Amino acid sequence: MRAAPLIVGAGPAGIRAAMTLVAAGLRPVVVDEAPACGGQIYRQPLIPDGRTPAGRYGSEAAKAMRLHTEFAELRDRIDYRPGTLVWNLALGVAHLTRDGKSDSIAHDGLILATGAMDRVLPVPGWTLPGVFSLGGAQIALKAQGAAIGRRVVFLGSGPLLYLVAWQYLKAGVNVVAVLDTAPFTAKLRLAAGLLLDPRTLLLGLRYAAELRLAGVPIRFGVEKPEINGDGRVDSIGWAEAGRVGHLACDAVAFGLGLKPEAQLAELAGCAFVFSERDRVYVPLRDRAGRSSVSGVYVAGDGAGIMGADAAEAAGERAALALIEDRGLAFDAGRARQLESALKRLSRFRDVMAAAFPFPHDWRIADDTTLCRCEEITAGEARAAIAQFGIREINRLKAVSRIGMGRCQGRLCSGAAAELLAQETGQGIDAAGRLRGQAPVKPVPLSLMDRISEVAE
Amino acid sequence: MTGMLRVDVAIIGGGLVGTSAALSLATSGLSVALLDKGFCGAQASGVNYGGVRRQGRPPEQLPLSQRAHAIWPELAKKIGIDGEFSRSGHLKLAQSEADMAALEAYAKAVAGHGLSLELIGHNGLRERFGWISGSIVGASFCSGDGHANPRLVSAGFATAARRAGVQVFEQMPVENFTAIGGGFALETATGLSVRASQVVNCAGAWADRFAALAGEPVPLSRIYPSMIVTEPLEPLLTVNIGMEGGGIYARQVERGNCIVGGERGVALDDPDFSRPTAEGATSIMNRTAAYFPALAHAQAIRFWSGTEAAMPDRNPVLGLSATTPGLIHAFGFTGAGFQLAPGVGEVIADLVRSGDTETPIDAFSIRRFLPVANKARTEQGSSAVPSTEPQKTGVPS
Numbered sequence A: 001m002r003a004a005p006l007i008v009g010a011g012p013a014g015i016r017a018a019m020t021l022v023a024a025g026l027r028p029v030v031v032d033e034a035p036a037c038g039g040q041i042y043r044q045p046l047i048p049d050g051r052t053p054a055g056r057y058g059s060e061a062a063k064a065m066r067l068h069t070e071f072a073e074l075r076d077r078i079d080y081r082p083g084t085l086v087w088n089l090a091l092g093v094a095h096l097t098r099d100g101k102s103d104s105i106a107h108d109g110l111i112l113a114t115g116a117m118d119r120v121l122p123v124p125g126w127t128l129p130g131v132f133s134l135g136g137a138q139i140a141l142k143a144q145g146a147a148i149g150r151r152v153v154f155l156g157s158g159p160l161l162y163l164v165a166w167q168y169l170k171a172g173v174n175v176v177a178v179l180d181t182a183p184f185t186a187k188l189r190l191a192a193g194l195l196l197d198p199r200t201l202l203l204g205l206r207y208a209a210e211l212r213l214a215g216v217p218i219r220f221g222v223e224k225p226e227i228n229g230d231g232r233v234d235s236i237g238w239a240e241a242g243r244v245g246h247l248a249c250d251a252v253a254f255g256l257g258l259k260p261e262a263q264l265a266e267l268a269g270c271a272f273v274f275s276e277r278d279r280v281y282v283p284l285r286d287r288a289g290r291s292s293v294s295g296v297y298v299a300g301d302g303a304g305i306m307g308a309d310a311a312e313a314a315g316e317r318a319a320l321a322l323i324e325d326r327g328l329a330f331d332a333g334r335a336r337q338l339e340s341a342l343k344r345l346s347r348f349r350d351v352m353a354a355a356f357p358f359p360h361d362w363r364i365a366d367d368t369t370l371c372r373c374e375e376i377t378a379g380e381a382r383a384a385i386a387q388f389g390i391r392e393i394n395r396l397k398a399v400s401r402i403g404m405g406r407c408q409g410r411l412c413s414g415a416a417a418e419l420l421a422q423e424t425g426q427g428i429d430a431a432g433r434l435r436g437q438a439p440v441k442p443v444p445l446s447l448m449d450r451i452s453e454v455a456e
Numbered sequence B: 001m002t003g004m005l006r007v008d009v010a011i012i013g014g015g016l017v018g019t020s021a022a023l024s025l026a027t028s029g030l031s032v033a034l035l036d037k038g039f040c041g042a043q044a045s046g047v048n049y050g051g052v053r054r055q056g057r058p059p060e061q062l063p064l065s066q067r068a069h070a071i072w073p074e075l076a077k078k079i080g081i082d083g084e085f086s087r088s089g090h091l092k093l094a095q096s097e098a099d100m101a102a103l104e105a106y107a108k109a110v111a112g113h114g115l116s117l118e119l120i121g122h123n124g125l126r127e128r129f130g131w132i133s134g135s136i137v138g139a140s141f142c143s144g145d146g147h148a149n150p151r152l153v154s155a156g157f158a159t160a161a162r163r164a165g166v167q168v169f170e171q172m173p174v175e176n177f178t179a180i181g182g183g184f185a186l187e188t189a190t191g192l193s194v195r196a197s198q199v200v201n202c203a204g205a206w207a208d209r210f211a212a213l214a215g216e217p218v219p220l221s222r223i224y225p226s227m228i229v230t231e232p233l234e235p236l237l238t239v240n241i242g243m244e245g246g247g248i249y250a251r252q253v254e255r256g257n258c259i260v261g262g263e264r265g266v267a268l269d270d271p272d273f274s275r276p277t278a279e280g281a282t283s284i285m286n287r288t289a290a291y292f293p294a295l296a297h298a299q300a301i302r303f304w305s306g307t308e309a310a311m312p313d314r315n316p317v318l319g320l321s322a323t324t325p326g327l328i329h330a331f332g333f334t335g336a337g338f339q340l341a342p343g344v345g346e347v348i349a350d351l352v353r354s355g356d357t358e359t360p361i362d363a364f365s366i367r368r369f370l371p372v373a374n375k376a377r378t379e380q381g382s383s384a385v386p387s388t389e390p391q392k393t394g395v396p397s
């Protein structure tokens, strides 16, 4: 008897993948670190907080409800393990941990739907209490029903900037300003997106319009942001078209788009390619989501940032590929349909990337912390690059300890690669990527091993 | 990079062995080209456990080890950084009375080598190293041993070599070398060719290829020692820890992280890279928690492994080629070359300059692996010494 397939992640991509496998008569194992399904965008509250789904998910409430319900209906037909981290992958085996216990699962077919995390570039003051990533600010609202402050500034680039600012506004928080690092002219590119995904685009415009109507200042072309405060955020300063701006606030939500959580794909041995659009290496995949390793599929934002609707389509498409590769009957027409939807959404992502560009020429000041875990400043990194003649990011890590701390570079490796590229005058792709190793997140030394086999 | 370069010495491999030899040779006025297929120090020399110990080595390695021992405290002078070298002492633990007897026997066997070993009983351990589990029977302490940061030491030697005038070529794999008219021609994958009077083969786990090119096939195998590292913790491990009979080895670095090694990893699809197994890493973690109870709740943040050349008798190959004048071999350190490397670099420099060295290295001659027919023709053919290394499992520490 063949072992069951394993899906890592119960966000939109993982949920759709599970539904598709179940429909084909398989009984997948679904593992997610979070205590409940939904992933990042449709994350559920830790404890009921009295809000309605519409209050929590806004315009996306219907989609959230549908996915939550449909996943709940799968309960008896899948082996669902919430609150469980996949900390390592070896050939055909995944290592899990939950409550300090370790477990391993043999599987046949692996769908990685691990989603994304915020991308940040260090700015002066970014490590002050009161500074949160944009996604973190949203999770606080969604999962805990709490705001990160009373007077919040939103800083960065990307569609989440306006969405989260708007969600805070609706939650009754004082949104002090939206500071967009992209110039206003970039937003004109959005027109090209109207035909590709009019709903998402119009929603975005509505968020901006409502923020404006509520009197929230929106600034474009924001440069050299500087978060100030003594022990806690009290204000933010920036430059803008030759002028300087300054506002008092008690919290800052900051993000420059997202980056895929791809450590498991690396542990699975998947080949990676550089994505110009995401400015990072992403797992190589075909249109169906097959990685370079047979039996391993990647779907959703974990394979390259495409958003929640694309994640649903990609999860279903990857599951169809697994079904086909297993020699079971699959719906080829549906597969083609999903592929063309994904193609359109990818073109939409191109438009979004042009409208919310990453600030390429961002210069990180020498005294700004670059690696938060190891407390290494940008200046120390530059000195190490010069002293040891470094051109490659794993070497930079070796001589500077950047990326060697608790987060193993999840947070800082993007910024370190940007800095290394700047210092050496090469493209960020040439700086390379940090080699990944287990564990994906820290595990206790007293981790106990308990072996279990899961069969169909 | 294409073209042709003429130098006195070409060195294949920019690990610690190659860079320390290069530094020593350049300092004595020779022109040196150092070629590495990747980046200097990115292989075993930069990713090892960081144990700088003499204790536990077989007696025939001790003179070489002592030569290196004298260099370690001088790193700041030699390469400009101290590489976080700490003479913390190396404490080798006994889990049983039999282990303790083996430690006592070792101390007797190496008594003439100046290691100043101190045997410590159970009560002594409880008093001086109370953080070690009471299940440990006793230990042998070598106060002159210690540990250092391999990432910094290897990068430091490479940088110092470059400053001393060594022409360092990274991402430039040597593909072939041939002896021509009293010297050598080296061909690289990128088209650069190097003419040199002498060649040093210190290509680590890849050195067997170059030995074979010289008609000296060796039984080199690759091993992948596994490491885990914790988050930074309060100071606890005051010494570098090893265990009689293998097991784990542990040290705490300046930053506070505890590094623990043991077990063996597996090669990846690209066999130049490797990874610990989950079972191996879990076993290291569990044993660490058992031997050092205060670490039970510490968290491991990363596992890793490295690629190391191992010889069947656990001694390196170090010395002149048996077939090719002008060729020097230095590889196969079998999990224990980090401490030796600075000494090995000097020995290589001696051999280049004079064809000889005062440090006894006969036991490491490549002749011990030559087919018997060849061996009979060489006078040092009997120099292969069976290993007396008491660490049976061959773990580095």
Ligand SMILES: Cc1cc2nc3c(=O)[nH]c(=O)nc-3n(C[C@H](O)[C@H](O)[C@H](O)COP(=O)(O)OP(=O)(O)OC[C@H]3O[C@@H](n4cnc5c(N)ncnc54)[C@H](O)[C@@H]3O)c2cc1C
Residues within 6 Å of the ligand: A008, A009, A010, A011, A012, A013, A014, A031, A032, A033, A034, A038, A039, A040, A041, A042, A084, A085, A086, A087, A113, A114, A115, A116, A117, A118, A134, A135, A136, A138, A139, A160, A163, A258, A261, A264, A299, A300, A301, A302, A307, A308, A309, A311, A440
């Ligand atoms: C903080 C945050 C907030 C976001 N908010 C929005 C939003 O409001 N609107 C929007 O359009 N997009 C949002 N996004 C973008 C989001 O990535 C996508 O919209 C969508 O959630 C992607 O779906 P997915 O299924 O690919 O991944 P996700 O929804 O991210 O789901 C991945 C799941 O995998 C689990 N996982 C990952 N690694 C492991 C592991 N090693 N072991 C076990 N489980 C693991 C995670 O716990 C997670 O539940 C947000 C992203 C982030 C990071």
Ligand SMILES: Cc1cc2nc3c(=O)[nH]c(=O)nc-3n(C[C@H](O)[C@H](O)[C@H](O)COP(=O)(O)OP(=O)(O)OC[C@H]3O[C@@H](n4cnc5c(N)ncnc54)[C@H](O)[C@@H]3O)c2cc1C
Residues within 6 Å of the ligand: B012, B013, B014, B015, B016, B017, B018, B035, B036, B037, B038, B039, B040, B041, B042, B043, B044, B045, B046, B047, B048, B049, B050, B051, B052, B053, B172, B173, B174, B175, B202, B203, B204, B205, B206, B207, B224, B225, B226, B227, B305, B306, B307, B308, B330, B331, B332, B333, B334, B335, B336, B337, B338, B339, B340, B341, B396, B397
């Ligand atoms: C995980 C681990 C832990 C260890 N722990 C310890 C310890 O605690 N104490 C101790 O004393 N020893 C330890 N060792 C052993 C020690 O690290 C090695 O013995 C020592 O570093 C060997 O140095 P080297 O220069 O010979 O090899 P390497 O550092 O491997 O250098 C060889 C170099 O040759 C290059 N090369 C290969 N092929 C070519 C080619 N075709 N052309 C050009 N260049 C080439 C490689 O890229 C590499 O940089 C450990 C080893 C490992 C892997």
